[in-house]
Amino acid sequence: MASDGGRKRSYITSGSDSNNGGIINRISSAISESPVVYEGKRAACGAASVAKKLLRSTGKAAWVVGTTFLVLVVPLIIEMDREQQFNELELQRASLLGTPPVGVGSPPN
Template sequence: MASKRPSKSSDDGILSRISDHSIVRKGKSAGKAAWILGTTVIILGIPLGIPLIIKMDREAQLNEAELQQASLLGGAAPGFMPPPQ
């Protein structure tokens, strides 16, 4: 018993016809562009953002130390102005 196989010329199949459509080709190139842009942002953005995060952390630690020192010395917190009497 020989099996009948449809010829490629008469029946390419729905998936192959859809994948050859111009909208799909444009979507693939847009996907590639999005991938390149996304990986570029990750590769360049993370190393550039780390020094900023470190600087902000150091500043927060400095502010906290100033507040602790002011409370230990019994003075007002830096930047605090008592209400007028």
């Protein structure tokens, strides 16, 4: 067998050793208690809170715009369409009767 040259091998274990639970547990607890990690978590929570508020207010704004459009703009579009159809009908009747349509062609005498 090959010799280590007198060096001891150390293994990284995640289970509990005789010296405070292994190196991985010690490293992970040291990292989780780090001020950088704490500030990162705080910033992430703050960003999530802002995103949630933004989504909520965007939804409310979309609701206001949508209902306003339905109440004010859709009836206006319908009325304009009716008036256009009425004008086309008047033009068609005038052409069938042979009279010149009002407002088209030469000015009245």
